[in-house]
Amino acid sequence: MTPTDGLDSVIAAHTVLSDVDGLAGQLTLRGWSLDQLAGHTTFETVAHLLLEGFFDGLPDDLTPSLGQARRAVFEEVSAIDEALVALPVVEVVRALMARLADRDDLSTALKLVAAPAVFTTALVRLKAGDSPVAPDPSLSHSQDILRMLHGRPAGPGEAEALDTYLVTVCDHGLNASTFAARVVASTRAGLTSAVLAGLSALKGPLHGGAPGPVIEMLDAIGQPEMARPWIEAALARGDRLMGFGHRIYRVRDPRADALKGAIRRLTALLPHRPGRLDFAESVERAALEILKAHRPDRPLDVNVEFYTALLLEALRFPPDAFTGVFAMGRVAGWLAHAREQQAGGRLIRPQSRYVGPAPLRAA
Numbered sequence: 329m330t331p332t333d334g335l336d337s338v339i340a341a342h343t344v345l346s347d348v349d350g351l352a353g354q355l356t357l358r359g360w361s362l363d364q365l366a367g368h369t370t371f372e373t374v375a376h377l378l379l380e381g382f383f384d385g386l387p388d389d390l391t392p393s394l395g396q397a398r399r400a401v402f403e404e405v406s407a408i409d410e411a412l413v414a415l416p417v418v419e420v421v422r423a424l425m426a427r428l429a430d431r432d433d434l435s436t437a438l439k440l441v442a443a444p445a446v447f448t449t450a451l452v453r454l455k456a457g458d459s460p461v462a463p464d465p466s467l468s469h470s471q472d473i474l475r476m477l478h479g480r481p482a483g484p485g486e487a488e489a490l491d492t493y494l495v496t497v498c499d500h501g502l503n504a505s506t507f508a509a510r511v512v513a514s515t516r517a518g519l520t521s522a523v524l525a526g527l528s529a530l531k532g533p534l535h536g537g538a539p540g541p542v543i544e545m546l547d548a549i550g551q552p553e554m555a556r557p558w559i560e561a562a563l564a565r566g567d568r569l570m571g572f573g574h575r576i577y578r579v580r581d582p583r584a585d586a587l588k589g590a591i592r593r594l595t596a597l598l599p600h601r602p603g604r605l606d607f608a609e610s611v612e613r614a615a616l617e618i619l620k621a622h623r624p625d626r627p628l629d630v631n632v633e634f635y636t637a638l639l640l641e642a643l644r645f646p647p648d649a650f651t652g653v654f655a656m657g658r659v660a661g662w663l664a665h666a667r668e669q670q671a672g673g674r675l676i677r678p679q680s681r682y683v684g685p686a687p688l689r690a691a
Contacts, residue, residue, distance in 0.1 A: 395465030
């Protein structure tokens with residue numbers, strides 16, 4: 329393996345959007361640290377922060393225009409048939425988003441921000457045998473997401489918890505999905521193409537597809553006293569422990585703590601699965617102790633996936649919708665990066681080193 333396998337340490341873009349300091353465990357979004365934003369502001373405010381300067385006519389308050397965008401994309405829900413309902417949620421979201429016009433204007437961008445919220449919630453309901461709920465443009469994005477999911481207004485603290493999540497995951501440096509979006513944007517393809525590339529990368533189990541298996545792990549462990557034997561057996565089999573370790577962070581993922589605080593506030597207001605957070609914390613402690621002994625040469629700590637799973641479970645999203653909810657937040661970052669790449673970047677075309685056999689030469 330060479331130092332550039334996986335493009336580790338290779339600077340592939342200059343950006344004003346976000347910075348991930350893996351050694352200090354700090355995430356910066358356009359000059360603001362994550363702890364200044366998560367739990368203190370709305371998704372619309374941070375989406376505006378990311379998109380500002382990249383679109384003409386961007387309104388100071390995105391709430392009304394994003395509400396109208398949700399209403400517009402809801403028309404595509406009528407295209408969902410039984411064959412689509414049978415597919416995984418994120419694959420149907422991708423198919424429906426591909427029906428949107430592939431342009432570079434603000435209207436297209438807002439529809440792309442709205443689309444994962446509208447399509448994911450509609451699919452959850454359809455899979456449960458319920459009818460989709462049409463958006464209410466007068467509500468905030470998080471309030472309307474939860475209303476479209478549950479068919480009722482958001483309960484105390486629920487919208488604030490979802491806002492915290494969407495803010496926490498809206499952008500995170502040049503991760504796999506954002507890089508994919510920038511590569512497509514560098515070809516001057518439209519924003520829909522760039523976002524679809526990001527979504528396709530996000531669904532992989534090493535990226536946005538990881539939180540769902542965290543719930544499977546917690547359910548399989550079942551009781552705190554089973555955490556150590558279950559984790560030790562998993563590592564002995566060579567299994568990857570979902571929710572622990574990160575490609576960039578060498579200390580605790582700051583997003584995990586932001587989400588843990590949101591879960592604690594939410595469960596205090598709306599008790600759901602009592603003792604679930606305490607149980608998860610016991611699993612976390614056991615996992616960290618075992619990982620430290622198992623891999624003393626490699627710092628492994630809890631990452632955003634672990635507490636993402638718990639927060640989305642508390643908000644009653646089913647695990648197969650988790651990647652779609654991740655996309656609800658990350659789409660703002662994809663769009664900002666795509667526009668940044670279009671504005672000043674060249675076609676992304678890295679080199680590769682051929683290591684295959686040489687052609688045969690005639691004697």
